[in-house]
Amino acid sequence: MVGGSHKATLKECGPDRVNLTINLFWQIWKARNRRVFDNEIQNSPNIVSKAQVEWLEYEHAREEEKEQTATANIKEHQMRGQTAGDDDVCLFTDAAISSRMIRTGQGIVARKWNGMIMKAKAIVNQYKGEPSKEEALAIRNAMLMAKQVGWTKITIHSDSKSVIDQIHSGHEYDSTIATILEDVQDLTSHFVSSRFVCISRSENEISHALAQFAIQLVNDIEFPVWLMDLVRKQMRVVAPFCN
Structure with missing residues (x-):
């Protein structure tokens, strides 16, 4: 009886009950x-009745907003799917630095426009790195x-805004990464199309x-086994489509 009573109490104190109580x-x-x-x-009675009416109106508006957002996301995904071809590849890059270990790591993940992972690589270097340089190297x-693989249409994604902005500028490079960006x-001449996009x-x-994983390595490796679990986890939260 105690267990059943406890469950009933938890059910009664759900989010809807809390929201209604706050409105009351x-x-x-x-x-x-x-x-x-x-x-x-x-x-x-009038106070309670008004609290119930306003709460129901709020819940109705919130459900409508959720439906509109979901519909907009579906349409956006469909449009991206229609504009992307089977030979479009999204490359996601990032860099990490460990001052304590005097190492740098680069992560590169290649995915199809629909999110399917195609190739991944972890690169380690044993020196003290500088953020912009490592991002550019990645x-x-x-x-x-x-x-090397032979992809012809690529979109490079990086969360380093300064590096992406310099690539877009064409020639105004920082001296520390000028050679790399050149x-x-x-x-880019080796590809039919290549784009560079800054992401969060x-x-x-x-x-x-x-x-981050690459920093712990001794040598570069391709496609660590645990990566697929991370991909599946992210794809449940983040839309897998290219920008």
């Missing part, structure tokens, strides 16, 4: 202010990997985790 308190507070400032008296290495520009860290979790 709010209506009581407003009724109190009318009584104090306007000498207006409201009876208890982009260059991703393009070299794409060239290589990046030269490599939350959209780049897989390559970020791979870069």
Whole structure:
């Protein structure tokens, strides 16, 4: 009996019950202010009834908003799917630095436009790195990997806005990464199309985790076994389509 009573209590104290209770308190507070400032008296049934009506209206509006958002996401995904071809490849890159270990790591993940992972690589270097340089190197290495495999249409994703902005600028490079970005520009000639997109860290979790993992390595490796679990986890939260 104790277990059953406890479960019933938990059910009664769900989010809907909490939201309704908060709205009821709010209506009581407003009724109190009318009584104090306007000498207006409201009876208890009216207060409870108004709290219920407003709560139901709020829940209805929230459900409509969820449906509209879901519909918009589906349409967006369909449009992206229609514009992307089977030979379009999304390359996600990131870099990590460990001052304590005096190592740097690069993570590169290649995915089809529909999210399917095609290839991944973790690269380790034993030196003290600089963020912009390592991010630029990760982009260059991703393009070299794409060239070696034979992909012709690529989109490079990176969460390093400064590096992506410099690539878009064409020639205004920082002196520390100028040579690397010149290589990046030269490599674009090997592809039918190549784009460079800045994304948020939350959209780049897989390559970020791979870069962190690379720091622990002795040699570069391709496609660590645990990566697929991370991919599946991210794809349940983040839309897998290219930008």
